[in-house]
Amino acid sequence: MKTDIQHPSYQRDREAVIQLTQELVRIDSVYRGEEVPGANEEKVAHYVADRLRSYGIETHVEEVAPGRPNVIGIVDSGKPGPVLLFEGHTDVVTEGNREAWTHDPFGAEIIDGRMYGRGTNDTKGNLSCMITAVHSLLQDEEEICGKIILCIPCDEEGLMIGIKDFIKKGWADGVDGAIICEPEENNVCIAQRGAMRIQVDIYGKMAHGAISWSGINPNWRMARLIVELEKLEKEEQERLGEDPYLKWPSITPTILQAPVKGDAQINVIPDHCRMTLDIRTVPAQDHGELRSKIDRIIEKLKADDPDFNCELTLLDDRPPTATDKDEPVVRAIWEAVKQVTGKEPIYNGVPGATDGTFLHVHGVPIVTIGAGDRDIPHQIDEYVDIEELAETTAIYRDAALRFLNGEVRKDG
Structure with missing residues (x-):
């Protein structure tokens, strides 16, 4: 043959x-x-x-x-x-x-x-x-x-x-x-590589940009979360090393949107900020464990800030x-x-x-x-x-x- x-x-x-x-x-x-x-x-x-x-x-x-x-x-x-x-x-x-x-x-x-x-x-x-x-x-x-x-x-x-x-x-x-x-x-x-797509919604209170203390700015809260997720990505990469075929696991913020509805204005604090995460995993990772690590980050941010109002929605999960x-x-x-x-x-x-x-x-x-x-x-x-x-x-x-x-x- x-x-x-x-x-x-x-x-x-x-x-x-x-x-x-x-x-x-x-x-x-x-x-x-x-x-x-x-x-x-x-x-x-x-x-x-x-x-x-x-x-x-x-x-x-x-x-x-x-x-x-x-x-x-x-x-x-x-x-x-x-x-x-x-x-x-x-x-x-x-x-x-x-x-x-x-x-x-x-x-x-x-x-x-x-x-x-x-x-x-x-x-x-x-x-x-x-x-x-x-x-x-x-x-x-x-x-x-x-x-x-x-x-x-x-x-x-x-x-x-x-x-x-x-x-x-x-x-x-x-x-x-x-x-x-x-x-x-x-x-x-x-x-x-596996994929987890997550939608993150953080809610605040709309206010005048010049009177910031009268509102709750969801963008500051989202920024803190992004910083913590970058740390988690580095921790996972250090823990797992480079996969021989797939290289590195990653956590990537892709879409950032605020406000989610209505028109954006430079002098208005939005009431709602949304982010999407494109998370790519390697066979050595467990999606359930990774999701738990993200949940713990959010729990800590909530404990540190009573105005941190965050919801996660799992859009897709591919091992x-x-x-x-x-x-x-x-x-x-x-x-x-x-x-x-x-x-x-x-x-x-x-x-x-x-x-x-x-x-x-x-x-x-x-x-x-x-x-x-x-x-x-x-x-x-x-x-x-x-x-x-x-x-x-x-x-x-x-x-x-x-x-x-x-x-x-x-x-x-």
């Missing part, structure tokens, strides 16, 4: 994945809110579903929210064996200011070996790789055991309602391994993940990367959460790998190298054969 660049399928699949990536990127799938008809993943999801059906793949389309469907493809060999899941989402982040782009964000132009556009890197390129890889197996009538599930959810860039719905409806039950198709420079990523190197899905990917590239694979970690986070919580071993510079997602003039798309397609194809047919080793 060979799936390297000398394999007869390589050039065919290279042309196919480039074409499919261009077609998907040219369909705007930014979620722009329910008030904008068609401004979501619906068009690209139906396009993908039609493509899967044209390949003879059993296809299901399930609406998760209005205009926001999941697509599920099933390739069942009819033989007993493991279940392998490929996951790649259909949504992309906003293009932002179009005038700042050198290239049309939805043009999928190819210039000097790179394809430019929103989603080329994150992650329509890798979605195209996984679809092309599975189609390649079907075209070549490769013998496999078990089953392949193509999980193509909406809303990975938001609250991940797509993957949550996929799991809730039972599609992930019985899955033995999942390949999460995200831009990781084809590093074999076996860990992910960190770690997968053992000896898991069959990791071994299959590791061996496929070595076969296709001829180089020693690099183990690494994902700096943020992915849909794989919730598959991991469900008990599915995950590995994250795909084409694309790890620093390019969400940037202006996002791009992917087209040769890397071809390479990734070959890696996915090879890994699927190894995993489904039990051709993986525990050494190496």
